[in-house]
Amino acid sequence: MLTSKIEKTTKDMLYFILNKIPAWLINMTYDFYSRIYEGQMRLGLPVSQQLLQTQEETMSRAAGKLALTLYHIFLRTTGSRVPRGLIKLVVMDEVEKKRIKLTENVIILTREQLEYLTETRFQIQARYFPAILKEAGRRRILKESLKHDRMPAYFESEIEEREENGRGDYETVYYQDYTDEGKEIRFRRLASMESVTAGDSRPSVLLVPGFACNSHSYNMSNKYSLAKDLADMGHWVYLFDPRGMGINKGKFDPFLTVDTLIDYDLPAVSKSIWSRSKGKPMVLVGHSMGGLISQNMLLNWNLRRHWNYLDHLDSSAKAILEQIIPPFDEAMNNLDMIKGVVCLGTPKFFQKMDHVFWPIVLWLNHLTRIFKLKHVPLNQFFWAITQVPVVNDMTKVILNSNAAELNIIATSYNHPDDDKFTHKYLSTAMESVPLGLGFQFLKAIYNGEGFKRMDMSRLNYSEHYPYFPENIPVFHFYGTADPLAPISNLKYSQYYPHKIKKVYRLETPKDVAKVEILPERSQLIDFVVEGCNHVDLLYGKTAKEIIYPLLMRIIHEVWGNWTYEDSLRDLKSEERHTTEEDWKLYQNMAVAD
Template identity: 55%
Template sequence: MNIATRAKQLRKTAVRFVVNEVPAHLINAGYDAYSRIYKGQLSLGLPVAPELVITQDQIISNAIGKLALTLYHIFFRTTRMMIPREDIKAILHDELEKENIRLTEKVILLTKNELNHIVLSRLSIGKSYLLQIQNEAFRRNILKETLKSNFQPAYFESEVDEKEKNGRGDYETVYYQDFTGEGKEIKFRRMVSMEAVTAGDSNPSVILVPGFANNSDCFDLSNQYSIAKNLADRGRWIYLFDPRGVGVNRGRFDPYYTVDTLIDHDLPTVLNFISSRSRGKPSIILGHSMGGIVSENMMLNWGIRLDFDKLKLSDQKKKALDSALAPKNFARECIEMVKGIISLGSPKCFNKKSHVFFPSALWLNHFSRIFNFSQVPIHEISHLVTQLPVLKNITRFIYNNNIGDLNFLISPDNHKNDKYFIERYLDTATESIPLGLGFQFLKSVYDGKGFKRMDNSSLNYSNHFSFFPETIPLFHFWGGNDWLAPPKNMRYSKFYPHKIKKTYRIETVRDLKKVEIFPEQSQIIDFVIEGANHLDLLYGKTARELVHPLVEKIIDTIWADWSYSSKMQSVQAF
């Protein structure tokens, strides 16, 4: 390193210290001092105001209360008996403790057999009333069997984007809706190139899962910035997943749903829908940022279920996790639905001292309490800093110059021909998100020890990667300049059970030639994309020249020669 280069590096380090590290230290100190005044912030191990957190005990109490009230009216309507609600609550609580009934999400739904047991064995109601009680329970939608008949997956709209209008190709987007096991509606989209696929073909299905405070439009910002269309042009069936409350699911806003909700219910529902509708075709899942966290930890949960006896947790925490995880047969079936997972910039842990963004974000939980927010106002804040005249100029200067590494989204060199990219991205792809979702990330930022579940199990996903299914190939992309998901996260790869483990550092197109993707399922490969920031793994010169070609190579290799005919042959052989 010559003197000029060394001087430039020292100047850059000094600027970062002044404009980034010092403010980060001061904001962290201010946050800690304020939190000591409000000791309740730490009472649950979270940097969260207690009035904004609903505990598992409260969830159980609410679920039992709702079901008990419904059962009270059912019994009175059918038998004219007024059974005290407290008695019904006590029975439901006991059945839940004995694991005879199950809490999922925030509701308790009964099977017909479970209802029969409560009616005949616990309440000693005459058998002559049973059919009337069952019919009334069906009518009031408290039986799981009701969901199978009343809530059917559905296609409800489609649209065509024609080449004459977009100058690129003919694309069809179909809108679907399905329901989780508890009847929560989930909408999502399927995009295909009308020239590249045929109904019933064996081409890959790829599910795209967006990051924190993003909707699925982040994968299709425009013709220029669309990994969705890029993949569709190659004959992939693209499914665009949206979390609750954003994108095509906008308007159904639950302030308390968390990342665990997406992991346990929403993404598995979409995965199962695709597998069922495509007659057993598996999917490759690609997630950016939080999307990778959701995708990986969904698989991790299923792996934990299959080896649950090996899990080392206290009896109380293990019991809580056992009630949340899917049944073993379901987990095994779902693992078979996945051909591989690709995660772009998906962190395993956070360091609140590494960038001024993290302690600044922590203050959101205090502001949420002070201003009584029902959501974390990401979209409103981004609109403010990109639209108000003075703030707009400051924001534009920061992201086009990256003084002191303040720009935690893009590296300006990757977007030299588009000075307004960030403004369009924030306007199109970002949305405000529920408090529960935000607080789960704040918890991880605050303690810096990994990503943990919000239920009573407090399972630290980041400490249990050894349970990840070895048969699912896994590919991590890290931006060399990414402060939100730095390459240091690669240290977790050694804990995965995969037999083949590789790391590639990619700086130029020439480096792509040395990359080897293996046909074996048991592989985990880390790619460090030099010079890339958090969004550069999706957009810009680096994504176009380095990331997208690697993603295509991965899909081609792990999909290999899968076909409906080969699937039938393997089934017949079994």
């Protein structure tokens, strides 16, 4: 008894000395430096001026780019010079009248919009339009050209054989599509060649990685691969990478924000999967930020259902969101794509004093300004603590002992036979993040008020969970040893509209048998997993014994008895008049895919 008290007192003292005091000191120096830096925002966060631009400035830049392109198109095809200033004013007027759309920071036109601008607004004779249309497609300002002239959606595949990896036969297929703003996005599908058949009705699962992570976080090696574990169960597994990271690394966008992933990247991949699989829905599984993106994408779509009841938003905020949230029919169709969402260690809010890691990352944001970087240098930080002699040895001791709870990745309890797991995860799964993505998270950390949009709508997602779609089941996993998504996040579950809500505390594998997952759609279940750190929710002893069995049950339950045949009957019930010939064609297309 006395020994345990001494151990607890020693542990608390170490935590206070090595974690709390440094966090307070670093936050204090951060606040002081922020106050003397005159270009700061209200929150005292240093950032490139390009991230502080208003919606009007963004529209002006986008209109200016389009105006320059149209100027050269008109000159090349007609020989006449339409003043660029006039073109820009007309484009901005069309955006304000909502006849054309600003998406993120570009304006992409449809054929009809280009024809209207050409013949009605600029009074160019119709005989020139075919040449103008062709030139617009070549210069990639035409939405239709992005869809028709793109590279093949299926462009590469890889085969892993059991003889080589000692585990099984897997096929990884690379796909490519475009977001609604015209940006290229790639993703992968991993399937066990022994467990699936083209065109079958087995579940589809889309894995969404966390902050500063790429999709390799789900497929680190044969030993550490949630993707392959799911594939071995016969699931179709899709791997998402944000632009600028993972297999999208060549498309680096320094001003990418979390809003971009919610509004464009994840919806584009979800819709592409839905389309290619001929209407097969999917289960979203997100770790950390991946769960936040997944939930907020669904929340975005469902806000359209409640649009007339969002009286607490002012007119300017609603005007901005009007340009982002899809029209009602499209939003409802999008929601039909999703069978459920699983969130592993997903935070709803942050507190900068919770852990010394947060003020350190805040300081990295200062370094981006000082050294004029285009990313928050997390890779360099991790390299310094894991590769530099002496520092590396100190890091190993701290991480493996978890002194003062400084290890934000994993606990030694969950990885007793691998004292290098944290190093492997940092080197395989994590990357430096674009400046805008890092800045949005840092804002959330700094003020602790929830997760807000970066645009001028300032929509706080954490305050809008009552508008989440209640017929999409949600499952949250929180680790009691996770400083990045502490169990205090449970308080947000009360705001969801689901009819059935439960909380399970899981300490041993025996507790898994006590969990009841119902077939009802309107359910939310929170799981509090004893002893799990942030990445322990993905890999390690507890993940294998507790989380994986539950994850498989969740996917099985929310998928239900979905089949292509049932999907066809649903189409018929909606009076779409699908014939048996249509169904045979539909089946053949799914098999061919």
